[in-house]
Amino acid sequence: MIDARGLRFAYPNGVVGLDGVDLRVQEGERVAVLGPNGAGKTTLMLHLNALLKGTGELTVAGTSDAKALRALVGLVFQDPDDQLFMPTVREDVAFGPLNQRVPDVEARVEKALRAVRMRDFADRAPHQLSLGQKRRVAIATVLAMDPKVLVLDEPSANLDPRTRRELIETLETIDRTLLVVSHDLPLAARLCERSVLLSAGRVVADGPTLELLADEPLLAAHDLELPEGFDLTRLLRTASPRSRPAASASGP
Amino acid sequence: MSSLRESGVVGDSAIHRLDPRAKLVGLLAVTVIAVSSAAWPVHAACAVALLLVAAAARIGPRVIVRRARLILLPVLLVALFARTAFPPVAAKATIGTVSAVLLGATTSFPDVLHALERLKVPRLLVLIAAFMYRYLFTIVDEVQRMRAALTARGYAPRHALQVQAIGRVATALFLRTYERAERVHLAMLARGFDERMPRLHAPAFRRADALFLTALAPLLAVRVVA
Numbered sequence: 001m002i003d004a005r006g007l008r009f010a011y012p013n014g015v016v017g018l019d020g021v022d023l024r025v026q027e028g029e030r031v032a033v034l035g036p037n038g039a040g041k042t043t044l045m046l047h048l049n050a051l052l053k054g055t056g057e058l059t060v061a062g063t064s065d066a067k068a069l070r071a072l073v074g075l076v077f078q079d080p081d082d083q084l085f086m087p088t089v090r091e092d093v094a095f096g097p098l099n100q101r102v103p104d105v106e107a108r109v110e111k112a113l114r115a116v117r118m119r120d121f122a123d124r125a126p127h128q129l130s131l132g133q134k135r136r137v138a139i140a141t142v143l144a145m146d147p148k149v150l151v152l153d154e155p156s157a158n159l160d161p162r163t164r165r166e167l168i169e170t171l172e173t174i175d176r177t178l179l180v181v182s183h184d185l186p187l188a189a190r191l192c193e194r195s196v197l198l199s200a201g202r203v204v205a206d207g208p209t210l211e212l213l214a215d216e217p218l219l220a221a222h223d224l225e226l227p228e229g230f231d232l233t234r235l236l237r238t239a240s241p242r243s244r245p246a247a248s249a250s251g252p
Numbered sequence: 253m254s255s256l257r258e259s260g261v262v263g264d265s266a267i268h269r270l271d272p273r274a275k276l277v278g279l280l281a282v283t284v285i286a287v288s289s290a291a292w293p294v295h296a297a298c299a300v301a302l303l304l305v306a307a308a309a310r311i312g313p314r315v316i317v318r319r320a321r322l323i324l325l326p327v328l329l330v331a332l333f334a335r336t337a338f339p340p341v342a343a344k345a346t347i348g349t350v351s352a353v354l355l356g357a358t359t360s361f362p363d364v365l366h367a368l369e370r371l372k373v374p375r376l377l378v379l380i381a382a383f384m385y386r387y388l389f390t391i392v393d394e395v396q397r398m399r400a401a402l403t404a405r406g407y408a409p410r411h412a413l414q415v416q417a418i419g420r421v422a423t424a425l426f427l428r429t430y431e432r433a434e435r436v437h438l439a440m441l442a443r444g445f446d447e448r449m450p451r452l453h454a455p456a457f458r459r460a461d462a463l464f465l466t467a468l469a470p471l472l473a474v475r476v477v478a
């Protein structure tokens with residue numbers, strides 16, 4: 001589905017954002033992209049929509065055309081205030097489908113808002129929502145475009161525990177290729193069977209999430225750590241019957 | 253910024269459900285009629301019309317006074333010192349302000365934006381107004397956070413030199429707003445933005461809207477006769 005080879009990108013001020021990233025993601029896979037601040041996670045995400053263009057190769061479902069990429073890959077930005085720019089929630093969710101000129105815009109808006117349990121808020125202005133609600137609407141704006149791949153940047157940042165849990169539950173029900181950029185290791189463990197560790201613009205580890213999270217020296221070397229008292233072994237036990245083989249996950 | 257938050261639609265009524273274009277045109281007409289005339293019968297007729305609209309919309313005097321005084325007090329003060337006769341100026345200002353308050357209390361800002369757009373106001377202007385509405389609160393929040401940060405570190409300007417910090421805050425705010433604009437633009441591109449703002453649905457102009465405008469027509473007659 002996603003195929004990146006030797007992706008390199010430097011910002012105009014000379015800061016290297018990506019320093020040769022290789023990443024392959026199969027259809028239906030759920031992958032966590034972990035890494036410390038400034039690792040290049042957001043930079044990588046912007047490449048998936050051709051909002052930044054580095055050297056190297058990047059294709060999604062075989063294409064690298066900007067317009068096609070934006071239809072295939074839905075980005076949920078780090079700050080929902082950046083994502084929600086229309087005067088009402090409904091119009092914001094409709095923005096993408098209207099640009100795609102699909103016929104069933106209203107139905108898509110309804111469906112997307114229902115998926116994140118925000119249907120009753122359709123006529124509110126975004127600034128009248130709480131942060132957790134804004135995040136959910138931000139996810140709906142992308143779901144309404146029916147992308148093959150959903151990419152979320154720090155979806156759990158600044159959420160209270162309950163809203164965070166609800167968000168995880170919402171994401172668990174979304175059945176498509178998922179890339180979650182996060183520092184929230186427990187969230188990665190719950191949602192994604194595979195994790196990629198990005199550091200200083202390179203992929204430094206790539207494997208099953210639980211193995212990666214069990215590797216304390218690796219995490220420490222890249223400024224990551226599990227929360228105090230977090231019991232990985234418990235997750236191991238509960239996760240095994242639930243974990244699904246990537247290939248069986250059916251995209252929409 | 254409690255005054256900012258003290259805006260928005262109050263209640264629900266037949267007036268609330270009118271086409272925003274009808275309300276915008278109707279209430280604007282009341283203001284124009286009042287401002288363009290110095291005759292007191294015209295002002296009285298406009299005031300009566302506004303009272304009727306307020307009654308039909310079930311907007312109480314408390315709401316109107318609370319919202320109108322924000323604008324009206326300074327305007328009236330200026331009028332008091334102007335050399336022109338006070339009563340007609342005050343009447344014009346009051347009618348104009350109350351019209352705006354009634355529009356705001358019965359029509360959400362997004363609806364006003366749509367009305368402007370459909371009344372063929374240049375898109376760019378409508379777009380600017382829409383973004384201002386969307387980000388005004390975000391920017392106000394940012395200002396408040398910065399102010400809190402200054403105060404938390406003991407900033408309490410006593411003389412002019414200390415005011416320097418405000419300049420830096422203004423710069424920081426400008427940069428943050430600029431960066432935000434850049435990120436919002438990216439987010440718009442990511443969802444297929446192609447320089448044209450798409451529109452969801454257009455409310456239809458119905459009989460009730462025509463009735464509302466017809467009901468305001470006698471004002472024009474008063475204006476012409478007076």
Ligand SMILES: Nc1ncnc2c1ncn2[C@@H]1O[C@H](COP(=O)(O)OP(=O)(O)OP(=O)(O)O)[C@@H](O)[C@H]1O
Nearest residue numbers: 011013015016017036037038039040041042043044
């Ligand atoms: N607009 C920009 N201009 C210049 N440099 C930038 C810009 N955005 C990011 N960078 C730099 O590029 C590098 C990678 O940034 P990126 O935003 O991808 O990190 P990240 O992994 O998303 O970090 P975080 O976890 O803090 O969100 C950082 O060193 C950062 O300082």
Ligand SMILES: [Mg+2]
Nearest residue numbers: 041042078153
């Ligand atoms: Mg980031």
